[in-house]
Amino acid sequence: MLFTRTIRRKLLLGVGLVMGMLLISSASGILGLNSCRNAIRQLDFDLTEAPQCSDLAGAADAFFELFVPPSSDDDEPSEALAKRFDQMLDNDRRVGLLQARVEQLLNDADSRLAEFRRRFESLPLSSAWVGQRPITILLLMKYDAGLKELRRLNASLADSSDRALVRRLMTDEAGRLVTTARQVPDIVEGMSRSLADARRAYRTSLVAVWLASAIVLVLFLGLLRSGYVWIFDPIRKLHQGARRVALGDFNYRVVLKTRDEMAELAEAFNQMTCRFQETTADLDRQVQERSQQLVRSERLAGVGFLAAGVAHEINNPLSAIAMAGESLEGRVLAHLNAFETSEADVIRQYLRMIQDESFRCRAITERLLDFSRGHEAVRETTDVSRLVSEVVDMVQYLTKYREKRIDFSNPGRCDADVNGPEIKQVILNLVANGLDSVDKGGTLHIALHEQTDQLVLEFTDNGCGMTPDVLERLFEPFFTRKQTGQGTGLGLSISHRIIHQHGGTISATSPGPGRGSTFAVRLPRRQTGLRAAA
Numbered sequence: 001m002l003f004t005r006t007i008r009r010k011l012l013l014g015v016g017l018v019m020g021m022l023l024i025s026s027a028s029g030i031l032g033l034n035s036c037r038n039a040i041r042q043l044d045f046d047l048t049e050a051p052q053c054s055d056l057a058g059a060a061d062a063f064f065e066l067f068v069p070p071s072s073d074d075d076e077p078s079e080a081l082a083k084r085f086d087q088m089l090d091n092d093r094r095v096g097l098l099q100a101r102v103e104q105l106l107n108d109a110d111s112r113l114a115e116f117r118r119r120f121e122s123l124p125l126s127s128a129w130v131g132q133r134p135i136t137i138l139l140l141m142k143y144d145a146g147l148k149e150l151r152r153l154n155a156s157l158a159d160s161s162d163r164a165l166v167r168r169l170m171t172d173e174a175g176r177l178v179t180t181a182r183q184v185p186d187i188v189e190g191m192s193r194s195l196a197d198a199r200r201a202y203r204t205s206l207v208a209v210w211l212a213s214a215i216v217l218v219l220f221l222g223l224l225r226s227g228y229v230w231i232f233d234p235i236r237k238l239h240q241g242a243r244r245v246a247l248g249d250f251n252y253r254v255v256l257k258t259r260d261e262m263a264e265l266a267e268a269f270n271q272m273t274c275r276f277q278e279t280t281a282d283l284d285r286q287v288q289e290r291s292q293q294l295v296r297s298e299r300l301a302g303v304g305f306l307a308a309g310v311a312h313e314i315n316n317p318l319s320a321i322a323m324a325g326e327s328l329e330g331r332v333l334a335h336l337n338a339f340e341t342s343e344a345d346v347i348r349q350y351l352r353m354i355q356d357e358s359f360r361c362r363a364i365t366e367r368l369l370d371f372s373r374g375h376e377a378v379r380e381t382t383d384v385s386r387l388v389s390e391v392v393d394m395v396q397y398l399t400k401y402r403e404k405r406i407d408f409s410n411p412g413r414c415d416a417d418v419n420g421p422e423i424k425q426v427i428l429n430l431v432a433n434g435l436d437s438v439d440k441g442g443t444l445h446i447a448l449h450e451q452t453d454q455l456v457l458e459f460t461d462n463g464c465g466m467t468p469d470v471l472e473r474l475f476e477p478f479f480t481r482k483q484t485g486q487g488t489g490l491g492l493s494i495s496h497r498i499i500h501q502h503g504g505t506i507s508a509t510s511p512g513p514g515r516g517s518t519f520a521v522r523l524p525r526r527q528t529g530l531r532a533a534a
Contacts, residue, residue: 021220025216057184060181106147116140143177150177241266252273318358322358322362329352379527384416384523387424395431404440405442405444415525416526418523431446434519456520457520458518465515503527
C-alpha cells in the first residue's frame with residue numbers, strides 16, 4: 001500500500017483527506033453562494049434595470065382619462081358625460097388648454113417610450129425576456145405609431161370643423177394605446193420565473209451543502225479512527241510497555257501490526273527489553289560467580305597463610321625422616337638374612353612405606369608452598385589448542401585411562417596471552433578429574449570456542465555427576481571426592497587460582513548425580529595493561 005507503509009505517508013494521507021474535506025466544503029459553499037448571487041442579481045436587474053411596462057400603460061391611461069373624465073356621480077350615463085365634454089370644446093380657450101395638456105402628455109409618453117426602449121435593448125441575451133423580444137418590438141412600434149397619431153389629431157383639433165369627431169378619434173386612439181401598452185409583456189412574469197429559478201438553485205445548493213457536509217463528516221471520522229489506529233494506539237501501547245518494563249516486568253512484549261515505523265519501534269523496544277533481560281541475567285550470574293569467587297579467595301587466602309606455615313614447619317622433619325629411612329634401609333638390608341623370610345618382608349615393606357610416605361608428604365608440602373606463593377609467571381602469546389592436544393596425547397596412553405575415550409575437535413590455532421605451563425597444568429587437572437569421574441567406556445568431550453575477546457574451554461563428561469553441595473565446595477582447598485590416598489584436594493583450587501590470576505573464570509555445572517558434569521574455563525585473549533605490566 002502506497003500510503004500505509006510509513007508514518008510520513010500516513011500523515012500525508014491525513015493532510016490530503018483534510019485538504020479534500022476543505023476543498024469539498026469550499027466548493028459546495030462557493031457553488032451555493034454563486035447560485036444565490038446570480039439569482040439575486042437577476043432579481044435585482046429585473047426590478048431595477050428591466051423596462052417597466054407600467055410606465056407605458058400609465059401614459060396611455062393618462063390620455064384616456066383626459067378624454068373620458070371620471071364622473072362625480074356614478075349614476076350619470078357615459079353618453080351624457082361625452083356630450084357635456086363635447087360642449088366644452090366649443091370654447092377656443094379650453095381647446096387650447098386641452099391641446100397643451102395633450103402635448104405635455106405626449107412628450108411624457110415619448111420619454112417613457114424612449115427609456116423603455118433603452119432598457120429593453122440593454123437586456124442580456126440570457127434574460128428571461130429573450131423569448132418575448134420580437135412581440136415586444138412590434139408592440140413598441142404600434143405604441144409609437146399610436147403616439148404619432150395622437151400628436152396629429154391633437155394638432156388638427158383647433159382647426160377642425162367637427163371637434164367632437166376629432167375628440168372621439170383621439171379617445172379611440174387613446175383606448176387602443178392603452179390596449180397596446182397592456183399587451184407589452186409584464187415584468188411580474190419575469191420576476192416569477194427568476195424567483196422560481198432562485199428557489200430551485202437554493203434547493204440544489206442546500207442539497208449540495210448537506211451532502212458535502214455529510215461526506216466531510218464521514219471523512220473526518222475516518223481520519224480520526226485512522227489517526228487513533230495508526231498513531232495514538234501504538235503510542236499508548238509503547239507507553240504502557242515502557243511503564244511495565246520500568247516496573248520490572250521484563251517478560252512483557254509490545255505487539256503492533258501496523259507495519260510502519262511504530263511497529264519497527266516496538267520491535268526495537270522488544271529487542272532492547274530482551275537484551276536488557278539477558279544482560280540482567282548475565283549480571284546476576286556474574287555477581288553470583290564473583291561472590292562465590294570472593295568467598296573462595298578469602299578461604300584460599302587463609303589456607304595460603306596456614307599452608308605456608310605448615311609446609312615450612314614440617315618440611316625439615318620430613319626431609320630428616322626420608323634421609324633416616326634411606327640410611328636405615330641400607331644398614332638393615334645387610335642383616336635381613338638373620339630373620340625369617342616373612343619377618344624380613346615385613347621389615348622391608350615398612351622401610352619402603354616410611355620412605356614413600358615421607359616423599360609423599362614432601363610433595364604435598366611443595367604443592368602447599370606453590371599454592372601459597374601464587375606468584376605471577378611470564379605470559380606470552382600461546383596456542384591454547386596446542387596445549388590441549390599435548391595434554392590429550394599424554395593422558396590417553398596412560399594405563400588407567402586406556403579404556404576411556406577423549407573427544408577433542410581441534411579448531412585450529414587459538415592464541416591467548418597466557419603462561420603455557422600453568423594453563424597446561426589446569427588442562428591436565430580438568431582432564432584427569434573428568435576421566436576419573438567416568439566409568440570404563442565413558443567419554444570426555446573437550447570443546448574450544450574462539451570469541452572476540454576470550455577463549456572458552458569446556459570439559460564435559462558423562463560420569464558420576466555432582467550434587468549442589470559438591471558444586472558449592474568444589475574449589476575449596478583439600479576438598480575431594482576421591483578415595484583416601486587418591487588425591488590431595490588441591491588440584492581444582494590451584495586451577496582456580498591460576499585462572500583467576502589470568503583474569504578469567506572457571507565454573508562447574510551438573511544436572512545431578514549420575515548425569516555427568518561440565519567445567520567451563522574462560523580466558524581473556526589479551527591481558528590488560530595492568531596485568532601485562534605485572
